[in-house]
Amino acid sequence: MDDRVHPEVRRTATEIDTMEIRGAATIADAAARALRTQATESDAADAEAFRAELRAAARTLHETRPTAVSLPNALRYVLRGMSSTTVEGLRQNVVDSADEFCARLERAQADLGQVGANRLRDGDTIMTHCHSTDALACVEAAVEQGKHIEAVVKETRPRNQGHITAKRLHELGVPVTLIVDSAARRYLNDVNHVLVGADAVAADGSVINKIGTSGLAVNARDRGTPITVAAQTLKLHPGTMTGHTVDIEMRDTAEVVDDETLAELGNPTVKNPAFDVTPPRYVDAIVTERGQFPPESIVILMRELFGEGTSEPWAEP
Numbered sequence: 029m030d031d032r033v034h035p036e037v038r039r040t041a042t043e044i045d046t047m048e049i050r051g052a053a054t055i056a057d058a059a060a061r062a063l064r065t066q067a068t069e070s071d072a073a074d075a076e077a078f079r080a081e082l083r084a085a086a087r088t089l090h091e092t093r094p095t096a097v098s099l100p101n102a103l104r105y106v107l108r109g110m111s112s113t114t115v116e117g118l119r120q121n122v123v124d125s126a127d128e129f130c131a132r133l134e135r136a137q138a139d140l141g142q143v144g145a146n147r148l149r150d151g152d153t154i155m156t157h158c159h160s161t162d163a164l165a166c167v168e169a170a171v172e173q174g175k176h177i178e179a180v181v182k183e184t185r186p187r188n189q190g191h192i193t194a195k196r197l198h199e200l201g202v203p204v205t206l207i208v209d210s211a212a213r214r215y216l217n218d219v220n221h222v223l224v225g226a227d228a229v230a231a232d233g234s235v236i237n238k239i240g241t242s243g244l245a246v247n248a249r250d251r252g253t254p255i256t257v258a259a260q261t262l263k264l265h266p267g268t269m270t271g272h273t274v275d276i277e278m279r280d281t282a283e284v285v286d287d288e289t290l291a292e293l294g295n296p297t298v299k300n301p302a303f304d305v306t307p308p309r310y311v312d313a314i315v316t317e318r319g320q321f322p323p324e325s326i327v328i329l330m331r332e333l334f335g336e337g338t339s340e341p342w343a344e345p
């Protein structure tokens with residue numbers, strides 16, 4: 029462990045790793061705040077030492093979970109703001125960039141919610157998978173518009189993030205039906221929309237989201253149920269424009285089955301991928317704070333936002 033990295037940054041990294049801090053937007057927010065702390069508490073002797081410290085902190089955060097691109101996008105945003113040549117100037121750069129990033133994130137989610145809400149009609153029932161603050165922003169805005177929305181919520185094994193969604197929807201006054209994941213096809217007949225979030229969106233419009241999303245999307249398409257992905261532009265993956273693939277996180281098998289049960293079963297191999305890839309042909313719309321896009325056209329927005337360059341600012345010069 030690099031001892032230049034502030035304990036608060038290490039704590040945030042651990043909490044992202046163990047998923048006490050989870051959800052793509054929430055992870056990005058926490059990472060930006062951690063870099064801010066690194067900057068405000070730094071006693072670096074000169075500008076170069078300060079820059080090296082911030083890069084080390086960013087690498088510590090970056091090494092936690094590989095799939096949600098909001099994390100590296102947050103780190104890029106804050107690090108690229110470092111333009112000064114003095115320690116005090118750089119400190120202020122980081123504070124300003126981190127604050128601006130967090131404010132933009134909040135605003136983007138609210139704006140995205142308005143766009144997503146326009147896709148929902150009064151009396152609609154949605155089906156959700158996992159817990160996405162971007163997806164819930166759409167429901168919240170629809171409710172604020174006076175629409176009555178109901179929800180069928182998939183529990184989302186193995187970590188049951190569907191429970192968080194159920195609770196949050198209940199707080200919004202949305203009646204919830206909780207189902208096991210394998211009941212999704214049965215209940216697709218009863219819903220008007222599938223509404224999910226994203227951890228990353230690739231240049232070809234593929235959506236990387238919680239494991240089970242792709243099967244849900246295929247079933248929804250088969251049933252003729254529209255699939256909306258709520259993903260602020262922070263989820264667009266610039267590396268995919270230059271041919272990189274998105275790394276799918278494999279998590280601990282203990283999330284699926286405990287050691288005792290595993291032994292009783294004769295120690296089978298257990299696989300626990302956290303995410304899967306839904307091809308663009310199964311997605312009707314990607315809702316962002318910049319409006320809604322058919323998945324195939326998302327690359328145009330990506331070029332506008334990121335250009336073509338994708339070098340990582342936390343790499344050593």
Ligand SMILES: O=P(O)(O)OC[C@H]1O[C@H](OP(=O)(O)O)[C@H](O)[C@@H]1O
Nearest residue numbers: 050051052053160161162225226238
């Ligand atoms: O940014 P928001 O919309 O909140 O979340 C986006 C996505 O992050 C979650 O991943 P995890 O639970 O962290 O593995 C889910 O896959 C969810 O759809």
